[in-house]
Amino acid sequence: MTTEDFPKAYNFQDTEPELYVFWEKNGMFKAEASSDKPPYSVIMPPPNVTGVLHMGHALVNTLQDVLVRYKRMSGFEVCWIPGTDHAGIATQTVVERHLQASEGKRRTDYSREDFLKHIWAWKEKSEKVILSQLRQLGCSCDWDRKRFTMEPLANRAVKKAFKTLFENGYIYRGYYLVNWDPVLQTALADDEVEYEEKDGWLYYIRYRMVGSQESIVVATTRPETLLGDTGIAVSPNDERYASWIGASVEVPFVNRQIPIIGDASVDPTFGTGAVKVTPAHDKDDYLMGTNHHLPMINILTPSGGINENGGPFAGMAKEKAREEILIALEEQGLFVRKEPYKLRVGVSYRSGAVIEPYLSKQWFVSVSEFRGALREFVESQDIKIFPKDFVKNYLSWVNHLRDWCISRQLWWGHRIPVWYHKNDDERVLCYDGEGIPEEVAQDPDSWYQDPDVLDTWFSSGLWPLTCLGWPDENSPDLKKFYPTALLVTGHDILFFWVTRMVLLCSSMSGEKPFSEVFLHGLIFGKSYKRYNDFGEWSYISGKEKLAYDMGEALPDGVVAKWEKLSKSKGNVIDPLEMIATYGTDAVRLTLCSCANRGEQIDLDYRLFEEYKHFANKVWNGARFIFGHISDLQGKDLLAGIDEDSLGLEDFYILDGFNQLIHQLEEAYATYAFDKVATLAYEFFRNDLCSTYIEIIKPTLFGKQGNEASQSTKRTLLAVLLINVLGVLHPVAPFITESLFLRIQDTLGALPEGDGDAFTGHALRMLRSRACMEAPYPKAFDVKMPQDLRESFTLAQRLVYTIRNIRGQMQLDPRLHLKAFVVCSDTTEIQSCIPILQALGGLESIQLLDKEPEKGLYSFGVVDTIRLGIFVPEEHLLKEKGRLEKERVRLERAVENLERLLGDESFCQKANPNLVVAKQEALKNNRIELQGILDKLASFA
The missing domain is CATH 3.90.740.10 (Valyl/Leucyl/Isoleucyl-tRNA synthetase, editing domain)
Known part of the structure; x- marks a missing residue:
């Protein structure tokens, strides 16, 4: 494939749906309970079937997908189970409002059976939309294992758990003061x-x-x-x-x-x-x-x-x-x-x-007997909570647990599996089988079932078990994947959900429900208030808000504030709208980069734009590389790379990649999703594209080196691209998969063989059906010699000096200039020259033992090395004139401040804060003045 066959722009609108169908059609999301691979199971926090996904759902499912893709590539048998929650109160309320608006009827205008038919119809419609949106987000769930918290299996689990707790004396019914919602009743x-x-x-x-x-x-x-x-x-x-x-x-x-x-x-x-x-x-x-x-x-x-x-x-x-x-x-x-x-x-x-x-008669779970176990799981680190700050919150809540009211006066939910005798309300039957108890069937007129339903969190508290087939103790999934490896959820439901899963699942199975918990922050968006002259205010929305989100300066009377996402505040960000505008990969990268493990995530709108540009950078960088590896074949990778042919810049990029792999291992282990995104981003943009590729361009284009060095660079570029795509895949799966498949197509059928320490892993990746099934990249088995590391560090410092001089002189980056270096030992500098020329925009570099007597130049110093750049006369004179004006201004400012602070009367009578401010201003002006004097002295 040549660059002519490689589109100039990445078309995410067409690519993303096609790739998702490719993955799903080929069964790449499916888990095998019979696999010999180590298990890694995750249960999706089930979104409520009340509507569509919001940005919080996009965040939690992006984070999960990043982890399961990483673990899948790392050799685990990954089982990520999706599902939805019946959300008793929430769904019943939404449907009631819908029926009242559309038909003018309230719940009480229907029979219980007819009203529930309306809710089931709503559930089917809403769930279909939610699952479609999860696919748009790139979620690699095992869709064949999809669950719903009110499906028959979940109902069996709920009844089994209720009866077990009831018979053991942990569930009771009694009068108690409850929190009563008079609207939902x-x-x-x-x-x-x-x-x-x-x-x-x-x-x-x-x-x-x-x-x-x-x-x-x-x-x-x-x-x-x-x-x-x-x-x-x-x-x-x-x-x-x-x-x-x-x-x-x-x-x-x-x-x-x-x-x-x-x-x-x-x-x-x-x-x-x-x-x-x-x-x-x-x-x-x-x-x-x-x-x-x-x-x-x-x-x-x-x-x-x-x-x-x-x-x-x-x-x-x-x-x-x-x-x-x-x-x-x-x-x-x-x-x-x-x-x-x-x-x-x-x-x-x-x-x-x-x-x-x-005061009401309700059903309760007595929690006092479970406190010890709930504490022990976390204190012993049998269950690890990330970030660790939330451990205190968890333990504090457990220590102050009160009995849990689990009955709800609703129609939508799991019906409490208890029957009462009509002549004696204290005579009850608790039944966990199908249908109705035999005693009730024999005398139906004497019994009635409790009309209430269970709290939604009761069924959700069994989610890890029910997702894996419980109460069927022989379920292959339960044996392979329970306890689950990880739970990812918002810190706001640590008490609602996480603790109840520990309580219910451990009491039913005797084991913890998960090994680790990652609690992410809540998403905040910027809201803008406009105040009038009377102090009254209103929220700003629409195009005006978008302009401020994208960086337009706020006018007088407009105040910005980070707040929880809310339609009334105008700061809701629709994830599907962001996907349609910026692409799924850009949205995923944005969310990961913000997931900083704090309690609040400030979602800056501009990040979507930044990561869309990054996706384009990846595409363009890959397109450039394709232009130089288009005639590369599998046998070239099989032949490997001679380590003796590697140059300073090659060791640099390989060493940088090795560091990246080690840093990413640590980031994944500690759920530092922000680092997962930014480390990969910075390596591709800064190390690979802006540094390495710029250095080797002369070799690639045949301007320096020989055919052998050109071949080494081309092969290494291909290997690096394959591995970097693997690193980026968990966070940006679509663009990386698209490019990976293109590489496979370019190289064609691969011959048998393992390659070498440089190409071996890339070959193993290419033999996979897709990037998402490829083995995750590993560090290269090569170490950068210490002398080369020191040489490249010196080269970087010299490049920084060159760029600093160019910036100070306001020189056009496209202008290639001549330079000289004065040092006692030129051996170390010799290997740096190609790097300085490529990254510093230099036409040539002279190695001298003293500064030239003729020529206009500006210089900088790195240790004992003096580096000078010959500057066109018009640029030098212009810059000297600007600096002279600054020198005069700053000398006057320093003189005035010294006179003022030397006045004892002022220092004694003035506000102490004002005196401190003037002293700080004098200090800063002196520093700035010295900098100007140094710059003037650098001109020959």
């Missing part, structure tokens, strides 16, 4: 509640003592809950109230007498030091009520209104009841005052509704 686990700080009020309310004219004033943020009060609490050490403990007060409006109790948990400095106790609607009050055997009175309906226990306020919405209660309290002289107060308000992570502590 379901309980939520503690970690499904998000907290916001809001401005509110602290209300002071008077309670009259029974049988006395005295009263006690309490402070509360929720006056409407007084309808459920069953006690007033004070500190037993508070002398103001010590004599009142044991007395009773009247609860306004509901004719209830309640006791005043002493409890050490009461803070005497809060409010008046007396607090009302509402056990059914506050978690702290619940504990206090339990300890003091106080009644628990629920005053709310499931939708958050006031129920029949609310006296004259029954039937009102909660907010309306608050207004009416405050009015009634004031009328009765029981309202004292209110004052501003910062509230920490819990809200539902799904509906956004304010969470109500709500």
Whole structure:
């Protein structure tokens, strides 16, 4: 293949879909449970079937794909299992909204069966889109093993786990104060509640003592809950109230007498030091009520209104009841005052509704028995968490675990596998088989199944097991690939998901679910606010935002900030739009380069453009190389490379590649994805293209060297390109595969043979069906001699000096100049001359024992070596004139600052910060002035 057959531009739009079909059609993603290779299994965090993929999905699946491609090339039997999550609350909410918008109906307008048909139809449509998008991203999953968290196997697993825990006493049912979402009308686990700080009020309310004219004033943020009060609490050490403990007060409006109790948990400095106790609607009050055997009175309906226990306020919405209660309290002289107060308000992570502590009968997992095992897995490093900073977070959460509420008042999800007898609600059957229990089948009119479903995280907590065939203990996948090697997920669901997988999977299998966990940061995008003269602001979107994202200066009144991706903030970045604009490889490289293992990933829009340019650089670099290896054949690689024919620059590039391989091994081992991307990027761009290829161009074009050296360079170029494509493949699979297949086509059928230390691995790679199946590159079995390493380091320093002189003189890079070197020993410099000429843009270099007496030149010094560049007179005079002007300006600035700082009056009276600033300015100006003087002195 010649460069004429090699397109000038990389067409990712056509190439990517064709290559993905090629991979999938040839079964390159499939894992074999019977393989003798060491296993490497990964389960995909299943995206919710609520819509399409977002940038977070693109990140987590890119990182996984990078790892599995690397491990596949490294000789592992890779099993990456994709799947989707039924996402109970989220999906039911989305479908309800859709039906309300399209048909004007709510869930309750359908039978349970009919509503679930709508959700299944939504699931099928959404899942199809999601799986298509994962393919666009290049995910090399084993699609034949695709899973869904509500498929029959998952349902069997859920029922098996539930029954096992139930029979062992770890699952129980009871009344408990739960986090209630009044919009979705379901309980939520503690970690499904998000907290916001809001401005509110602290209300002071008077309670009259029974049988006395005295009263006690309490402070509360929720006056409407007084309808459920069953006690007033004070500190037993508070002398103001010590004599009142044991007395009773009247609860306004509901004719209830309640006791005043002493409890050490009461803070005497809060409010008046007396607090009302509402056990059914506050978690702290619940504990206090339990300890003091106080009644628990629920005053709310499931939708958050006031129920029949609310006296004259029954039937009102909660907010309306608050207004009416405050009015009634004031009328009765029981309202004292209110004052501003910062509230920490819990809200539902799904509906956004304010969470109500709500007394309800629910199913729970008792977690106390599992704490020790959960700690031991991580403390012993049986499970390793990366980054290590999150180990503390994990252990802290485990130490503060509360029993997990697993029942949800939804229709979409795994139905709780429990049946109740209609005449005795405490008589239950827990069943994990198909259909219904035999006892229920024999007397169906006497039994009913629990209408609730299990928390989504219960089925997701079994994901590593169910993906590999459990509860079938004889599953070949389970035997080969469990425990899984790695879990990659966001740090925000360490508690939601990761810990629950450890809990449920270990309790079912007796083994850890995975060996390592990598927790990536959350993606933040830049948002822009425009402020008006009144301090009001609005978010900027559209073309104006894009212009700022691409680097346009912000005008006055516009402020940028990194924030979580949000449609309302206008900073959402659509991964599919980025793929369509920049190509999949550019998107993957961008995401990897940002995955810096911190808690926050600032996704700079300009990186997509940068890595698209890099992909083009790879294409153009390969195209250049193809132009010089087009007539190369397999037998040339088989013949190998004579190490004695290698020059300084050849040892340099081989040594650089070896360093790259060692650095990448460390980066992959520690999940430093940013280094995986940038190391490969920098080697290809800087070492291979900008340095090595530039140095050897004269040889390639026949301007220096002989036929043998030209042959060595061509063969080595081919070997380097093949290996670099292998290194880049995990992060940029499409462009590397396209180029790899072109090389195979160019070289044709390969003869039998192993090659040598330089060409052997490249031959093994080429004998693979594709780059993704090729063995991952290894370091060359060659070491750069120390004297050559020192020579090349010297050459690099001299090149830097040349470029610095050219930059200072503002010389056109295309202008080839003459130079000279003055040094005592020219032997070392001799080998550097081709490098200096190629990289420094020099026409010729003279080796002298002293500086020339004639000619206009500028020079620099490296150790004892003086390097001069002959400069055209017009450039030299122009530069000297500019430097003289700078010298005069800086000398005046230094003189003025020295005079000012020499004035004792100024130093004593001026603001100390101003004095320090002036001192710093004097120091910087002196440094800058000395630099100018040195430059002027460098001109002959």
